[in-house]
Amino acid sequence: MTNFRRLPPTRLQKPAWAVVAAVLGLLLSPIPAQADDRATEPFHPAAWQRPEERAELYRVLDQHARVLEAQSAVVKAVARLLGPAVVHIEADAGPRPSLHLGGRRPHVEETGSGVIIEYRGNHYVLTNRHVIRHSNAEGIKIFLHDGRMVHPTQVLGDEESDIAVMAVSTSHLTAAPVGDSDRLEIGDFVLAIGSPFGLSQSVTFGIVSAKGRRDLRLGDARLRLQDFLQTDAAINPGNSGGPLVNLRGEVVGINTAIASASGGNEGIGFAIPINMFMFAARQLIEQGRVARAFLGVSLDARFDAEAATAAGLPYPVGARVSAVTEGSPADAAGIRVGDVVVQYNATPVENDGHLINLVAQTPPGDRVRLRVFRDRKQVPVEVGVVERP
Numbered sequence: 001m002t003n004f005r006r007l008p009p010t011r012l013q014k015p016a017w018a019v020v021a022a023v024l025g026l027l028l029s030p031i032p033a034q035a036d037d038r039a040t041e042p043f044h045p046a047a048w049q050r051p052e053e054r055a056e057l058y059r060v061l062d063q064h065a066r067v068l069e070a071q072s073a074v075v076k077a078v079a080r081l082l083g084p085a086v087v088h089i090e091a092d093a094g095p096r097p098s099l100h101l102g103g104r105r106p107h108v109e110e111t112g113s114g115v116i117i118e119y120r121g122n123h124y125v126l127t128n129r130h131v132i133r134h135s136n137a138e139g140i141k142i143f144l145h146d147g148r149m150v151h152p153t154q155v156l157g158d159e160e161s162d163i164a165v166m167a168v169s170t171s172h173l174t175a176a177p178v179g180d181s182d183r184l185e186i187g188d189f190v191l192a193i194g195s196p197f198g199l200s201q202s203v204t205f206g207i208v209s210a211k212g213r214r215d216l217r218l219g220d221a222r223l224r225l226q227d228f229l230q231t232d233a234a235i236n237p238g239n240s241g242g243p244l245v246n247l248r249g250e251v252v253g254i255n256t257a258i259a260s261a262s263g264g265n266e267g268i269g270f271a272i273p274i275n276m277f278m279f280a281a282r283q284l285i286e287q288g289r290v291a292r293a294f295l296g297v298s299l300d301a302r303f304d305a306e307a308a309t310a311a312g313l314p315y316p317v318g319a320r321v322s323a324v325t326e327g328s329p330a331d332a333a334g335i336r337v338g339d340v341v342v343q344y345n346a347t348p349v350e351n352d353g354h355l356i357n358l359v360a361q362t363p364p365g366d367r368v369r370l371r372v373f374r375d376r377k378q379v380p381v382e383v384g385v386v387e388r389p
Helices: 016-028 051-085 274-287 305-311 329-333 352-360
Strands: 086-095 107-119 122-128 140-143 154-158 163-168 189-194 202-213 228-231 243-246 251-258 269-273 297-299 319-324 340-344 367-374 377-384
Touching: 051 086, 051 107, 051 189, 051 202, 051 243, 086 122, 107 189, 107 251, 107 274, 122 251, 122 274, 140 163, 154 274, 163 274, 189 251, 228 251, 251 274, 269 274, 297 352, 319 329, 319 352, 329 377, 340 352
Parallel strands: none
Antiparallel strands: 086 107, 086 140, 107 122, 122 163, 154 163, 189 202, 189 243, 202 228, 228 269, 243 251, 251 269, 297 319, 319 340, 340 367, 367 377
């Protein structure tokens, strides 16, 4: 709620009678006559503009408008290309427990958005698991761009990352191209497309305002894996599951959450990077579950600037190992308690949450190259990760 307050009164620096006299003097002073006798014309800004002056203003306006229209044409083209691939989702969540005795318990319907992609010749709708988690395939309605309604033929999801994939089988579907979210930078322009408040095919425009947002408290969702993109493109309830799109018309994220005190958009929205999403989506499609790698270490969440300085690091970076699981890949590779993992393959490790995500996005069986900070120097370590038990 916006708070309104009165402005404090302005104190006069001169006696009141002096101010009144000055104002009356201004009002009663004669208006100087114009050379072309325009003083008799109605006082209006447009009346003082000669036709040639207005023509020049329109010429200047046309030049500036062309620049903005060229930029707007990109947004309009992206919206036209991606619109047919974006869907509105309604999921019947069934009756919920009620405190009222007797009577019928109301049905609850979840609504959200989704985007159609093509994978190995088949079509799938990507969305958030929280949009459809209380429903089954028969209770999920997918409304296409052309007004048709279809039910998914298969529903798959991953609770840890709030990812859901639904197989759809019907004719004349339009699929959106999948981009590379690793190439996104802060400041890149993006569009959010979806059904906020049930208003389907709504398009908003903004930038990527931050990357790597983790440790967000998202209601009752137990999201162990978080690595959100942050955007100021307007995202509201109902946008969940819809695509975040770059200016090339590629899906670079799936809109998931907002930071809001009012329940509406306040300029901070979060999207799952599409690379993270597709890592799980491909496995769900191919094998019905998500297999993630296991390193075998516990990490110190209290590793801060003071601890980093004590370890000999110039600033807090990396993830400090607080325990090593016996018989794990980390144990076999010689990782020790107190080691600070500062690099995972070619990626600098920011903190413990970042390392957890990097491991989770690694296929089991891969060999990864680590750099650990030990005894005030960097030590290379190679580890063969296995599937998480």
